[in-house]
Amino acid sequence: MILNIFKTIILGMVEGITEWLPVSSTGHLILVNSIMKLDMSHAFVEMFDVVVQLGAILAVVVIYFKKLWPFRMKGETAVKSQFAHVQTEGAGARFQKFADRYLYMDKVVMWLKILVSVIPAIVIGFPLDDWLDEHLYNAMVVALMLILYGIFFILIENRNRGQKPRVDRLRKITMKDALIIGLFQCLAMIPGTSRSGATIIGGILIGMSRTVAAEYTFYLAIPTMFGASALKLLKFIKNGGGFGGGELLILAIGMAVAFAVSIFTIKFLMDYIRKHDFKVFGWYRIGLGALVLILGFANLI
Structure with a gap:
């Protein structure tokens, strides 16, 4: 159990960092699991990798509570x-x-935009969830998506150099913008894409500033990841999975660590992109994708 707790802390740290940086948490979890996989059932590990995201989501709720809470005291x-x-x-x-x-009607309108962005994931994502897990959750797909979106980040930043964004405030996001971002989020159903990476790329392509695209991505993560975690948890229970004291402890530790690390990661990313572009993450993705390919061909993952 001590060894599992140590592994859980590492996995929680990986989740808390990579969930918000546009570098694919799935790609990193595949690498970490290949080195130090939890000594638990396959079904539990599969569920853990998704539900641990709830800890990361709580960090968004805490940091942006005043901006998102729509009710007056x-x-x-x-x-x-x-x-x-x-x-x-x-x-x-x-x-x-x-x-x-x-x-606060400005916050109510923001939540309406977020709900519009969630619709494509509900319509497209839920029906395809099992098929995607069965056919695309492998090292080759993850590596290719890491590299492909790394190239996209570099090309898009080069194209946008010196251009003034159309949307430089969250309130300027239109319902049409929200729907387009939701469609880009669906691309993240392919492992290795990165949910934050897909939505940030989509936001920048339609004229959002980096800070607006990133912050809206954080907001959108709340209903999206709560829904994905609930779906995975229900499937785990439906397929006969259960929770003993050990499983609950592992899940709680993972979520707590992901929460704490996410607080620092989100603040770091927002500070970083006020002065820098996303190209460094693009190059990082390309390097990580190449590493995953090499390890995959060597049958090490």
Whole structure:
């Protein structure tokens, strides 16, 4: 058990770092698991690799709570109406009065955009989840996606050098932008792509600044990864998986470590991209992909 706890701490650290940097947490977990896999059932390890993300997600909730919590505290009624066209009667007037008293409408609108971004993953991702796990979860696919998206990052940053972004504030994101980002997120269903990498690339391509693309990616991770973790957990239980004290301890430790490391990783990434571009992550992905290919051909992973 002591050895499993040590391995869990390492895996939690890997998750907390690679979930938010656009370098593919799957690729790194494959490498780490090839060196020091948990001494647990295959079904549990498969579930752990997904559900440990909940710890990372809680870091986003903590860091961005004030920006995302849409409800006013008691006594925080808006000084003036949040609506450009104030209605004086009917259902519209009642809703506006309720919203001014209890809601921050800019945050409500942001959540609506996030939900629009989630729709493609629900429509496309859930039906294909089992097929993708069965056919694409292998070292060759992961390596190719690492390299391919590494090249994309370098090319896109070179193309955008000196250009002024169309969207330099989160509030400027349109519903159309949100839907396009959701479609890019679906690309991350292919292992090795990186969810954050796909959505950041999509955001930059449609005119978002690096900071807006990254921050919106963090927000979008909340419903997406909660949903993915819940789906994986339900499948684990449905297929006869159970939790003893040891399994619960391993999962709790992994999530706690992922949470703590994610706090630092998210803050680091946001500080880094205010002064630098994403090309360093592109080169890193190419190097990591090449390493995965070499180890795969040598039958070491």
